[in-house]
Amino acid sequence: MPSALRSLRQEQREVVAAQRADHKTWVEIAALFSSRYGVNRRAAMRMVHDWSQRDAADQWNARWPADPKTFKNFSYWELWPSPTGHAPSLDVLGRLAELYECSVSDLLDDCANFRSTDPAYRNKKNELSRISKGVVSSSDDGEARDLGELISTLELTDVNELARLAAEWSGTLSGSSNRRELLLKLSAGLSLAAASPALADDVKPADSALELSSQREGMTGIWRSRYTYPSSGRGKDFVGEHFVVVRQQGNKLIAQSLPHSTGSSLRIELVVDGSVATGTWRETTSPHGYYKGATYHGTLQLLVDPSTRRMHGMWLGFGREFVINSGQWSLILESSSIGKNAQREYYNKK
Structure with a gap:
């Protein structure tokens, strides 16, 4: 036994x-x-x-x-x-x-789920499936109408349902396509578009900005940044950690790493919309480490905990030979102070 x-x-x-x-x-x-x-x-x-x-x-x-x-x-x-x-x-x-x-x-993913008993949920699900299969029509008017319906439906659709539909759609592609890599590339492109400066101010002062200011204040502080990343050359996953100073400017978060014991540096720029933070990251690796001071960058999307003391999500970026990599990323608040004395406590820590 x-x-x-x-x-x-x-x-x-x-x-x-x-x-x-x-x-x-x-x-x-x-x-x-x-x-x-x-x-x-x-x-x-x-x-x-x-x-x-x-x-x-x-x-x-x-x-x-x-x-x-x-x-x-x-x-x-x-x-x-x-x-x-x-x-x-x-x-x-x-x-x-x-x-x-x-x-x-x-x-709790395996616990009871009764959304399907809601007629409105079933109708929305069926409508999204119908539109997504025929969004391009033979006429310009038909195409515009279907696209407008798709946009309206997407705004009301749960992200988990969107993920299910995307996976279902990818299943219809030919077997010669790398479907996972294609979905990751689409996600990276959409995240970059969402983080574009042209869209950063695309919020209504009467609702989104007001909600943000009342619910997402006080995110300035020193945060522990932790992410996992694959190393194809070494054949396994590794963890990267930095302490970063986050400064909040309205719905924007700018994070810059404190001096690191290995000499690497990290910068993150995020736009917070409700409970989702989307943006970009850029890291210059240790000049003495495995990657010899190489610079990598990509996109990042995080869910903001209601307490605003933790964020977690996924990153995307291009590795060597332009292979798309991804991994988990979390940010945890360590100190609400960003004064010089507070920052010194986290200098050169891993």
Whole structure:
């Protein structure tokens, strides 16, 4: 029996290694684990990190020693919603999301979803599918009408539904196309367009800007920037971290890294619209490191936590030979002060 358990654990490690080598996110691998091993998303997110429940509790306690947990807590949260489980609070879910590098919704992805019982949701879904299949008409008037309908429908459509439709559309392409790379390229192009200075002021003072000023104030501060990136030459993923000074100017965020122990530097420019921050990044790598001071840049889109103390999302950029790479990126507020004394505390830290 013990050897069988070890064999299963080894199999899962090999699955994770292969998926990460293919630049899959923790969330994508967890979805695979849920299907293959019959576990819920909270258990799957722990398993893809190769943690036992005791390991996960140790990771929690290392981050939040003032709020210690045991393996039993993780067992109860993973058993929920069965009668023997305990429902995790929103605070717990937020910390689990930070621990597993995902969103709160990813931990509840397998829970009940009754949106399809809403007639308006079904009608909108059917309308979007109809328009997306025939947006180009034989006449100019027909094309303009369908395009206008598409734009109106997109404005009201959930991003998860858009993702599903995009994946469905990519499935109709010929097998010779690299569909994943095409979708990433489209996403990169749209993110660059959204971050264009020409669109930065494309908000209505009476609604979007007012909502932003009331809900997204106080994002100036020192933040810990953390992202994962693939290295084709070394055959595995790595983590890049910087402490950055973020300055807020209305709905714009400008982040510049503090002096780094390796000599690398990072600049991020974002435009915040509601709970989404979209923009660009540019990094000059360490002159003494593997990339010898090379400069890379790309696009970035992050979800802003309601507390405005955390942002997480994905980056896109071109690597060597113009291959599109992507990975997770998070920003966590460390200090609301950006004074000289506060900045010095984070100099040359990794």
